[in-house]
Amino acid sequence: MFINLSNLRKPKLILFFRIVLVFLLGIVALSAEEIKQPNPSVVPKKDSSVTSDQSKPIQNPSPDQNPIPNPNSNANPFTNLFEREDNQRPMEIFNQVYEHRLMIRTGWGIGKLSPAILNETGPAWFQNSLFRQMSEPGAPLSIPYKPAKDLGLNSQFFDIRYGYKNKYEIQFAEDTSLGVYSRDLPASNNFISPRTDSYWASSFEGNRLLRFEGVSQHLRFSYTHPITKILMVGPSVNFHRYTERNNISYGSYSTSRPEATVPNKVTWSIGGDANAEYSMKGILPGVYAKLKLKDWWEIRGRLELLDRKGNFSVLGSQIIQEVYNDGTSNLTGVVPAYGGKVRDKGTILNLETSFQYCRFSLDIGMIRQDVKRNYDTYLGDTIGNVPRTDYSSRSVGIGFSEMSTSIKHTVTEFYIMPGVSFYYDEDKIY
16 A cells, blocks of 8 residues: 655656756767867947948958868758857847847647546545445445546646846746546546445446646746857756645445345435645756757757645535435535645656747747655545445545555646747847
């Protein structure tokens, strides 16, 4: 039942070291090509410097200043990047002129979600039904047979960032993800209960996700150092907040046999509504890289190690109908109430390509979150007057099942974000 959590960290560390190794190999390759190239002449920053150059006589360029093109240069694409005229200036200022930039972006995206709130239901309900046998002998088992599928996402993005000399950057970003469901793609878990001495075998839907909303807020501080004229790499730190709101409904179904104390009784959950809310925060270290392919085209990548923790709570209502052998029935309400401490660990990977025209930009990218959710504390129960042996509840007392394992939570989002920038230096604002 208990697992070694240290084994969960190994894939994350291997992924992290692989990406760092790729960065290092790329840096070595780019640096080697840069050494082979002659140092380009410094281009004046402003038009005012052109006047002083007009008085100088025109001289024939030396052979060193105009090297003969190497016919084999096309064999190495990095060589072509360095030899292009638009890459003869470093990336240390914006638009080759401005030292300050303020950028505002907003956009939309689509993606896929594998929510932890559903992924934990199958194994947790099964183990909890085993635990119930000790306190409530004869209670039906809940065996999952149909796990929840990945769900669609609609996303909204917004960020504002300030950059100085294209090296230092402060960014505030917010990402809101909303789950998309349909009749053909329900967000639910299905269970079966085998036949016992007191109950017939049954099948039922145990948990249905009615709504998912995840909001990620990031306050990032980044520094990128010029490795070559087209590549900048550096560290970043992210002060991260995350809130998750799940609207869920529980189900259950059982039929007692004639040999039972109350024979031929049908107990099923006809509906319910519970809110499961998570609130977490953490400080995320990361690596940030920028690659300039042209003055108007840039590729950016960021990898962050995710570690956030906080609180969760589940509170709602569940309506249960009991139908007896004589045809009478009654409706009874029960209250699921749970809470405790929760922690997410994993990685956040962001890759995007950026196209710029004057002050306007268009960014197309991808965000991938790979998360393992753990419960440090899990307490609660379902409170009501219906006999507990007649229906399956979320948890029983202390959630040993929820605390004994890690649950997968993955989000993949593809987005498009138009933006506008405002530039400033000692002469003017553009």
